[in-house]
Amino acid sequence: MRDDASRRRQPRQWMRRLAVAGLLGVLNAPAWSLDLMQAYQAALAEDARVRAARAARDSAVERLPQAQAQLMPNIAINLGRNKNDIDRTQENALGRDVEFGEEYFSYNQTLQLRQPLFRMPLFAGLRQAGFVVDDAEATLERELQDLGARVTGAYMEALLAQDALELVLKQKTVTTTQLDAARKSLEAGYGTRTDIDEAQARLDMNTADELSARQHVDFTRRQLEILIDRPVDTLLPVDAQRLPLLPPEPADVSEWVRLAEESSPEVRALEARVEAARAEIAKARGGHYPTVDAVAQISKSGSENVTSPSSSYTNHMIGVQVNIPLFAGGYVSSTTRQAIAEQVRAEENLEATRRDLAVRVHREHRGVTEGVLRVRALEQAVRSAQQLVASSKRSFEAGSRTMVDVLNAEQQLQTTLRDLAEARYLYLVSRVRLRALVGMDRARSIEEVNGWLGRG
Template identity: 30%
Template sequence: MRKLLLCAAALLACGVGPAQAADLRDAWLAARQQHPGMAAAAAERAAGNARRLQADRVWNPTVAAQASAGAMGSRTSAQGAAFSLPGSAPVAGVGFETSMHSGPGTRWGVDARMPLYSPERSAQERQLRLSADLSELQAASLQQQLMLQTAERYFAAVLAEQQHALLVRQQQATDRALQEARDRFTAGDTPITDVREAQAHALATAAQAEAASVDLQIARRALAQTTGWDPAAPQVLRPPAPVGGNTEALGAAAALGPVTSWLEGAAQENLQLRTQAQLVAVAAQEAAKATQGASTKVDLVGQAGGEHLSGAGRWGSASNAARQFMVGVQIQVPLYTGGQQDARAQELLRLQDKAQANLDSARLEVTQQVHATWLQLQAGVARARALEAALTAAQARLDATQLGRQVGDRTTLELLRATNDALQAESQLLAHRARMAQARLQLLALAGRLDDAALQAATDAGTPAPSAPSAPSAPSAPLSLQPSS
């Protein structure tokens, strides 16, 4: 609460009106509503739904029609033919000729097919369904990346606000010490060196406060770009939840759980690994489509067509008309493709091997990240206790130095150093809490458990810290992209 009031005082000192308090979950809800990354995730999910619809219709029948019209010509010749008439003997050695020059002609045809058997089409169906699931995972990955980006910019803004507030306090304390040194020098109680030292500290602190003000504006604008908040009227942001402090630190360490649980959770739920595994399955189906046996097809076929041509020819006016239809089964078996299909199959098999190697590499990387983040959090609890103790000691030293300065046992320079040390200890503790909060979110993301509740816990000291994941029996569904109520 004390830090929250300091944030508000710093903002009012900068000339900013009353602002609405917000935590990390509020920032995420704002980012989810307006950030282009969520639009990209929604588009990716819609594309996956379209692929799933394609998979449902792979085995549907198809109907195609064609028609043509134009000036056509025809000539037929037959020699050595035979014909017979009723009541007469057959006549052999007969010749027939017909001819038409540039007469109007038309052709039409209708072809209906229903696939009955096709390994290539079966592989295509499986590939489309895998691609649809892959789109869901990619959409969830986009959402998770936006969550982490929002948290990173949120904590950067919190640190910038707190650092600026601390430097404002330090500048005020330095100005008071400078004025006191001048008054004492005027009264003859202190030498001019105290005034010079206090003046130098005051100038250095003013420069640091100005630089911190610039950093604060940059951090606010970066957060505003993610959340859509007005950078000119920023919300008062809640600081990260503490991770240290006597029994609380021990409880946080116990709640973290063993690293093996996090490794098992990451192996099953990590979005990067699930996405890469899906890419391996898609590559396997693409390779299955390129095998020679996959090109075998059995279709139920229905065909109908006709042709008509009329005009004048060598022997006078004439016309031809023909009609055809057929219903049956058509079988297509490739016998020789010139070696191109075999080469294509080899290419796709090598690409499948590459996808598998990428999956193995991703497993190693995720394992390393889980280990490193878990160790960072384990050590961070002890580090938080040490920083809290250092802050308590620095504050006690500042109080003693202030008292000693009043009675003349301490110099102005010693008071300025004690003030600086106390404020630096407070700044280091806040920065450490922000790093630990970011590390907790990163660990949850690696285990596929980053959600709104985790974001809420990052800035709410009353929310229990996330515990170690239990070993899942099967991968869970991707994160939902729909806004929660």
């Protein structure tokens, strides 16, 4: 018995060991080092908004075969079997009422084919289904374009946070060196206490900035990880030597606005909704029209006649049925007014989106054009700040500048470097967003930016 119990426990122990090993494997799994294209491809599969848009598209696609099915022949069979219990009263030859009771079974079998010939609401519904599918397809494309912009923005924000942390650490190292030099100078008898206090105050501020920068790095990494549903360890940085500062092509912003109005998936989705609303008006007004159906039917019944319960009948029927609506209590008129109001709402939403789209295109177009100029200006500012640091150090050694001047020059250099990195990232994000607004190839836009990343 003990051996049997031991044998039964062994599989359970192995299962527990495997579960623990699997858990440790998950916990010890290395984080994922990725570039922008890998992040975008992961987000395509994992982003909840895109998955929801795909499901909405798949649902809308089914509207078309449903609408087509309503115009196809409808075939139905109807079977019935009933028990009949009849009480009958009849006068006899003497004029007295005599009661009779009969029980028998009856049946009926009907096979009917109905083909709609003219049904205005169904015709309008078929047109409307096509526009609903167009709306869903354009909405999915809009989400995919937006995903590319969101991933690029999250990726660049994470890079900026990492750059900011590195700059703070460099500034902290420089300040620590200056603090040690100030203490040694005071011990040697030619330094001042003010230099030590100034360096210590800067170092304390650098420590606080480091804590804030690390928190921001964790936050931006978490944002990116949520988008791609993967842990992130290392991000490939932007290679400044590979980054071309290119203005938008075409350069005229009005041309970009025209492209956006023609090709933007957001506009195409709303245009499809307007057309679907117009089809809904035709559906509603179709309630006033007659309906015409072709009907073919075969029916067989037995014992349905009370006077001759043992008889059976077979009937073949073919013909046309016309239904003319006369009065529906105002329902059709009400639904028509409702559909007209929905059309007005869809048209106004389309117009509002077009105006807002023009504003967004102008903003991103300026982000690219002015981003080129800002990056170039900040590159020159970095060179000037580096020269200022070198000059301040030489002047400090010569005695014409103080340590505060050196620290200020170092801080100005780090601030300019941070501004330059931010300008580069904003320039890249604006390029992707501008192309997304006009519905350009999203994968090509991401691949282009990905080609400007460093490869280690």
